[in-house]
Amino acid sequence: MKRAIVNGGETLKGNVYISGSKNASIAIIAACLLVNGEIVLDNVPRVNDVNVMLNVAESIGVKYKWVNTNQLSIDCSDLNSSTIGYNYSKELHASILFLGPLVGRFGESSISLPGNDNLGPRPVDLHLKGFNLKGIHADIENGQIKVIGHNKRDSKIYLDYPSVGATENLILNSVLGDCVTVIEGAAKDPEIVNMASFLTFMGAKIRGAGTDSVKIKGVSALNPVRYTIMPDRMEAGTFMIMAATNRNDITLNGIVNRHLKPVTAKIREAGAEVIESEGAVRVIGAHRLKSINVKATPYPGFPTDLQPTITAVLTTALNTSIISEKVFKSRFQHIGELRRLGAKIKVEGNTAVISGIEKLLGASVNANDSRGAAALITAGLLAHGKTEISNAQFIDNGYESWLEKLTALKADVKLV
Known part of the structure; x- marks a missing residue:
């Protein structure tokens, strides 16, 4: 202490x-899971929440290294698991953001319910609702969030509340595939725009980030890039x-x-x-x-x-x-x-x-x-x-x- x-x-x-933005860095680290190859991120803050997010990513096969004080190299070519256990998820609520890209890449993921922080409970119902509306089965079983399915159909999702985490997770899940996803009632935060710009720079097709209506047209693959955090x-x-x-x-x-x-x-x-x-x-x-x-x-x-x-x-x-x-x-x-x-x-x-x-x-x-x-x-x-x-x-x-x-x-x- x-x-x-x-x-x-x-x-x-x-x-x-x-x-650099802690919240944008955390979302973009999750987005890196969608790509094979080395990504270089500039202006990444060396704060504890970022380090915890990287430790969670490392537990499923992500390789990373600090090139210099605020430059980070991430390589997700050797992901070996789509499951994140409680010992990792309990450390940071934002670890739930790994669900979207892992399901997008592997068709399934399981993560222990992230621990509540000192701000009180943060419900995950909007995340689950969004996946289910996309035709992807999402439920909670024995303290585990389990999501199974691929992006196979066009879908429109309406969020009852502009949740930043749910908006980010659903965008991350939707960028790979051959269908169109529309998120209505989306959060508009600049960190979401920064993440969407990163994904677009890698080849994703996203329109409307920063507004309450985001449209994502799936692509077959993304390409590794170098990017600067806001x-x-x-x-x-x-x-x-x-x-x-x-x-x-x-x-x-x-x-x-x-x-x-x-x-x-x-x-x-x-x-x-x-x-x-x-x-x-x-x-x-x-x-x-x-x-x-x-x-x-x-x-x-x-x-x-x-x-x-x-x-x-x-x-x-x-x-x-x-x-x-x-x-x-x-x-x-x-x-x-x-x-x-x-x-x-x-x-x-x-x-x-x-x-x-x-x-x-x-x-x-x-x-x-x-x-x-x-x-x-x-x-x-x-x-x-x-x-x-x-x-x-x-x-x-x-x-x-x-x-x-x-x-x-x-x-x-x-x-x-």
Whole structure:
């Protein structure tokens, strides 16, 4: 267990270069299973979740190596199994993304139900529904998701909710074959677009990625390529929100501006100054933020992954802010820890009401997941005195070189 010691109250200034997207990397690693031959991926972040995804892939015969710090070589020519056991699937919910490509390539796959993370249960019913509507049998037997069948008929799938994982899995399953699949009600996230662009670059025929209607025409085979992962909009959003208060002044480089529109709009509304240029953004923090209302919803709404961090900075905003969480039922676990720092927050169902106070005071707190850890570090930087965060290792799951980046901004943070 790692502990982070944060001495708060200092103004942050400087530049941060944003790493490659963790979520896009995980989906694209799964997509590599559809190809024989070596694929080279650039801008892959060295974070724990990516390493776990690679370990799961290695368990079924995938060969990989880090060519340099952020360049990854993957070769799926010698896949020897379409079954992923519990010892691997329990480590990362996203391991379910291997189902689509394995069934697409071999006509069957079995994976132990992925372990639930600290965000609570993540149902797999939309994945199963999608496979069954394609004429591929999918069911759960004795804790195993079992999927058997080939893409033999045209199909149209309507998702009742824009699930990112289900959208990715169904696209991955549909790119090989001689039929057409249409996904209605699809998730629109930029990471899905990045994955679809990767597949298209290899020869897949995909239209509509990034809209709620995606059409995939199957092809006989894909070709290995070299591809660059998109920037991590969650890391960028975290630093933007962190910069929005306490008169901080942080410039982010290596971003895609349009991916950050919801964050830009909300921190501007709260009183921060945001100066955009191509591939970069400078955020100059207000002395004290104004209260705002934030609703975390599927893309293009405000990201649920950034809800904990914006909650943290609004604890010292003027008046009352309201946060609504529409994606994960258990994404308020950080609130109890923020209260230890003096925050005044009431939770009613999926809504948090924040009564802003003048200052937070350092205390001992505990992180439950990577986004919650980022929120507690943000709160610790804002607080007066020392904040000690237990289970700080969770932040390594989703943020590359986070300590070095914060140190470069003159933050007083250390690991013990």
